[in-house]
Amino acid sequence: MTDHRRETRQRVFLKGRIVFNNGSSSFDCLVRDLSGSGAGLVLSDATTLPQVFDLYxxxxxxxxxxxxxxxxxxxxxxxxxxxxxxxxxxxxxxxALRHRIAELEAENAALRRLLAGMAQSSAA
Known part of the structure; x- marks a missing residue:
């Protein structure tokens, strides 16, 4: 079988949601492979799909x-x-990940200070 894809797809195992009819119809699917230009999807049953739809x-x-x-x-x-x-x-x-890590590290340090203060209070 010849592969006519523009990009190599990465194997994934992600939940997806197919949405069509201006958002009034939707159902779940499984995204099995993904690239910047397309995807392979597994559907739970033989469903009638429009030619164009949104994949969330x-x-x-x-x-x-x-x-x-x-x-x-x-x-x-x-x-x-x-x-x-x-x-x-x-x-x-x-x-965004670096920012979130910095936030979590600051929160972790604050919690450690709080625990140390509580340990000193209970020891006294």
């Missing part, structure tokens, strides 16, 4: 506009209509 991936907090590319018994393949810009997202994610 909660763990990435990202919604992709997807077009149905292929369908087989074991799932579907989609192409994202707008390419994902991986580099800026990675930088933003890295900055």
């Amino acid at each position: 991936i909660p763990q990435k907090d990202r919604t992709y506009r997807a077009s149905l590319c292929w369908r087989r018994e074991d799932g579907i393949g989609v192409v994202f209509e707008e390419p994902v810009r991986a580099a800026p997202a990675a930088i933003d994610t890295e900055t």
Whole structure:
């Protein structure tokens, strides 16, 4: 079987939600592989899908506009209509993670000081 993908997909195991009919219809799916330009999805049953729909991936907090590319018994393949810009997202994610780590380290230090104060109070 020839692979016509523009990018190599990374194997993942993510929960997804397919949304269509202006948000009035939706159902869960499993994202099995993902790249910046498309994804492979596993559906719980043979569902009728429109040609274009939104794919929401909660763990990435990202919604992709997807077009149905292929369908087989074991799932579907989609192409994202707008390419994902991986580099800026990675930088933003890295900055957010560093900020969150700094917040957690400060909170951890404050809790240690509080515990040390409580230990001194109970020893006295």
